[in-house]
Amino acid sequence: MSVTTPQGFRAAGVEAGLKTSGGKDVALVVNDGPTFDSATVFTANRCKANPVLWSQEVVKDGTVRAVVLNSGGANCYTGPEGFQTTHAVAEQVAGHLGFGAVDVVVCSTGLIGLTNDRDQLLAGVDAAYAGLSPQGGQDAAEAIMTTDSVSKQVVVEGAGWSIGGMAKGAGMLAPQLATMLVVLTTDAVVPAADLDTALRAATRVSFDRLDSDGCMSTNDTVTVMASGASGITPSLDDFTQALTQACTDLAMQLLKDAEGADHEIAITTLNAATEDEAVEVSRSVARSNLFKAAIFGNDPNWGRVLASIGTTSAQFDPADLDVAMNGVWVCKQSTPHADPATVDLQGREVSVTIDLKTGSERATVWTNDLTHAYVHENSAYSS
Amino acid sequence: MSVTTPQGFRAAGVEAGLKTSGGKDVALVVNDGPTFDSATVFTANRCKANPVLWSQEVVKDGTVRAVVLNSGGANCYTGPEGFQTTHAVAEQVAGHLGFGAVDVVVCSTGLIGLTNDRDQLLAGVDAAYAGLSPQGGQDAAEAIMTTDSVSKQVVVEGAGWSIGGMAKGAGMLAPQLATMLVVLTTDAVVPAADLDTALRAATRVSFDRLDSDGCMSTNDTVTVMASGASGITPSLDDFTQALTQACTDLAMQLLKDAEGADHEIAITTLNAATEDEAVEVSRSVARSNLFKAAIFGNDPNWGRVLASIGTTSAQFDPADLDVAMNGVWVCKQSTPHADPATVDLQGREVSVTIDLKTGSERATVWTNDLTHAYVHENSAYSS
Numbered sequence: 001m002s003v004t005t006p007q008g009f010r011a012a013g014v015e016a017g018l019k020t021s022g023g024k025d026v027a028l029v030v031n032d033g034p035t036f037d038s039a040t041v042f043t044a045n046r047c048k049a050n051p052v053l054w055s056q057e058v059v060k061d062g063t064v065r066a067v068v069l070n071s072g073g074a075n076c077y078t079g080p081e082g083f084q085t086t087h088a089v090a091e092q093v094a095g096h097l098g099f100g101a102v103d104v105v106v107c108s109t110g111l112i113g114l115t116n117d118r119d120q121l122l123a124g125v126d127a128a129y130a131g132l133s134p135q136g137g138q139d140a141a142e143a144i145m146t147t148d149s150v151s152k153q154v155v156v157e158g159a160g161w162s163i164g165g166m167a168k169g170a171g172m173l174a175p176q177l178a179t180m181l182v183v184l185t186t187d188a189v190v191p192a193a194d195l196d197t198a199l200r201a202a203t204r205v206s207f208d209r210l211d212s213d214g215c216m217s218t219n220d221t222v223t224v225m226a227s228g229a230s231g232i233t234p235s236l237d238d239f240t241q242a243l244t245q246a247c248t249d250l251a252m253q254l255l256k257d258a259e260g261a262d263h264e265i266a267i268t269t270l271n272a273a274t275e276d277e278a279v280e281v282s283r284s285v286a287r288s289n290l291f292k293a294a295i296f297g298n299d300p301n302w303g304r305v306l307a308s309i310g311t312t313s314a315q316f317d318p319a320d321l322d323v324a325m326n327g328v329w330v331c332k333q334s335t336p337h338a339d340p341a342t343v344d345l346q347g348r349e350v351s352v353t354i355d356l357k358t359g360s361e362r363a364t365v366w367t368n369d370l371t372h373a374y375v376h377e378n379s380a381y382s383s
Numbered sequence: 384m385s386v387t388t389p390q391g392f393r394a395a396g397v398e399a400g401l402k403t404s405g406g407k408d409v410a411l412v413v414n415d416g417p418t419f420d421s422a423t424v425f426t427a428n429r430c431k432a433n434p435v436l437w438s439q440e441v442v443k444d445g446t447v448r449a450v451v452l453n454s455g456g457a458n459c460y461t462g463p464e465g466f467q468t469t470h471a472v473a474e475q476v477a478g479h480l481g482f483g484a485v486d487v488v489v490c491s492t493g494l495i496g497l498t499n500d501r502d503q504l505l506a507g508v509d510a511a512y513a514g515l516s517p518q519g520g521q522d523a524a525e526a527i528m529t530t531d532s533v534s535k536q537v538v539v540e541g542a543g544w545s546i547g548g549m550a551k552g553a554g555m556l557a558p559q560l561a562t563m564l565v566v567l568t569t570d571a572v573v574p575a576a577d578l579d580t581a582l583r584a585a586t587r588v589s590f591d592r593l594d595s596d597g598c599m600s601t602n603d604t605v606t607v608m609a610s611g612a613s614g615i616t617p618s619l620d621d622f623t624q625a626l627t628q629a630c631t632d633l634a635m636q637l638l639k640d641a642e643g644a645d646h647e648i649a650i651t652t653l654n655a656a657t658e659d660e661a662v663e664v665s666r667s668v669a670r671s672n673l674f675k676a677a678i679f680g681n682d683p684n685w686g687r688v689l690a691s692i693g694t695t696s697a698q699f700d701p702a703d704l705d706v707a708m709n710g711v712w713v714c715k716q717s718t719p720h721a722d723p724a725t726v727d728l729q730g731r732e733v734s735v736t737i738d739l740k741t742g743s744e745r746a747t748v749w750t751n752d753l754t755h756a757y758v759h760e761n762s763a764y765s766s
Binding site: 293 | 431459461498676690691756761762
């Protein structure tokens with residue numbers, strides 16, 4: 001049930017003293033081959049952390065042999081010294097394992113503008129290397145947690161091959177990657193170009209449609225490594241489908257652990273002219289603080305849904321919109337329909353369905369409600 | 384100190400029983416001439432309330448003789464019956480005053496999807512007509528309050544002429560007009576075309592740069608009426624300057640009364656390539672829930688500022704950004720500079736200054752912090 005479930009991978013998670021709260025904070029995932037194909041997607045934020053600036057160069061040749069991750073500091077906006085720390089970490093990993101630093105992806109998470117103690121971090125790398133094990137996935141998943149309350153892992157089984165994954169992230173979850181670090185492993189034989197195609201397809205409909213609080217991180221990284229250790233080459237379709245399932249599962253775990261949330265909200269737009277317009281409409285609702293606060297209050301306030309739809313450029317007739325909440329069509333033809341009092345919002349899972357009556361495309365965007373606990377977690381502590 | 388300060392205007396505010404909380408809820412402002420020039424801007428939301436749909440037609444000829452406003456229901460997404468209610472209200476006002484309904488702007492505010500009782504509303508119009516007075520501005524300003532804790536009014540004096548204004552709005556304040564109703568009056572002689580030019584210039588740098596919670600209303604309306612009663616024709620520059628002052632003053636009053644806010648935050652972007660890019664950068668920070676929650680917690684978290692800037696398409700070098708909070712440059716050249724602990728965020732007024740070092744344009748966007756009280760007000764009650 002982890003990144004070490006597929007054959008050909010070892011991992012470790014150790015405590016290096018980076019997190020002021022204590023606990024494991026350095027993780028290492030190593031691909032022992034025989035293949036070293038990989039693909040990676042990064043945050044679309046133009047203000048990128050040092051590990052992202054480093055790793056963008058590393059992944060260009062399609063070969064990644066290890067991913068090293070730390071919590072306890074994002075190493076973002078820490079200047080040249082911060083970049084040198086990232087470089088030193090990659091060199092340390094590569095030195096231990098006998099390959100080049102250019103095959104090591106580095107990920108960091110924590111407060112922006114905070115420089116990690118380089119010696120502490122390098123000592124953590126040494127300890128992680130010493131602890132590498134084919135059973136180390138769970139430890140690695142725990143070492144990347146920040147405000148996460150639980151570790152997030154997944155395994156998807158193919159025919160003789162599998163995909164494993166771990167993720168961290170519990171806020172700042174927004175499009176073009178939520179604030180999160182994700183490592184995926186597979187023992188299938190998949191060339192780097194196909195991995196890239198599959199990863200982009202999978203993230204487009206999973207992590208990219210998670211919009212917890214509209215905030216985009218500076219550090220997001222999703223890496224998939226293929227060891228080929230199973231000797232099996234699945235079809236690209238089969239592999240993409242399994243990878244999408246793994247990414248969606250992890251995305252739902254991130255959604256459920258979002259900081260301070262009381263509800264998981266799936267906003268589905270039906271019958272849009274294009275899939276992009278369906279995403280735009282769903283996302284506009286996911287971004288409405290007024291709508292999100294209403295859901296926290298168990299208030300089926302469909303007016304706030306319509307007000308959000310009206311801010312988009314999607315094609316629709318403003319006088320002919322239908323909206324359902326938890327299956328109850330509270331608005332039809334842009335006028336009140338079923339009694340909102342019949343909508344039960346007590347459970348954690350909430351669905352909003354919007355019918356644009358324009359085309360035949362659809363999309364779902366997931367978000368959380370806006371709660372006192374969200375405000376508390378993001379005002380009482382720096383992160 | 385109200386819409387009845389300029390000569391040639393009468394107003395009233397009465398209790399018609401529309402607001403479940405009680406209190407005045409119907410307002411009427413009448414221009415007694417001799418001129419009836421006007422200009423109006425509306426919400427950019429494509430989902431527009433019935434009063435907006437009506438008033439958009441009314442204002443086309445540049446003549447408005449009265450504005451009638453009600454709180455206690457937005458009359459939005461209430462179907463043809465709701466539109467007929469708006470029409471009936473305009474007819475009732477026009478019948479009393481002896482001109483056509485096509486010269487009557489109608490504004491409503493309150494819950495979306497709620498149909499006002501037409502008889503109650505028309506009785507309120509009768510009472511407002513009966514109560515019209517050259518001293519009625521204060522009552523009118525009180526009658527349009529919803530979650531507002533105070534009425535918002537302004538007077539700007541010209542040379543022998545003046546501008547009066549009133550506004551309501553305490554949340555859902557976002558670009559292309561905050562959620563708000565604003566009536567401005569002047570006894571200057573200003574042709575409708577010039578009023579339109581002046582109003583667009585004034586709202587562009589005032590209400591349009593207020594972004595309390597990123598949510599755009601369905602009902603926003605800003606109307607200015609010129610009675611010409613002073614007999615004085617100011618230069619368009621002088622008038623535009625005074626109108627901008629009036630709008631900015633009202634915008635700051637709206638900002639200070641935003642639902643549940645603890646801080647008023649001015650986000651200024653300097654040295655942008657264009658004014659639009661300066662607005663885009665400032666607005667991206669104003670829209671960040673993480674940043675807004677940090678300010679609530681008195682945490683000068685400049686990392687969240689940079690992370691927001693990185694989501695924009697403005698021109699800048701991600702490695703050369705400076706950020707100041709309350710005058711302290713906590714970040715220079717995208718690295719930590721002054722100690723954030725020296726930034727005092729205890730006061731209500733917070734300034735964030737961003738130096739893009741790209742061009743010479745600047746803009747300020749105003750927002751509030753994200754607080755427990757905001758979540759409470761927008762979750763515990765429908766609005």
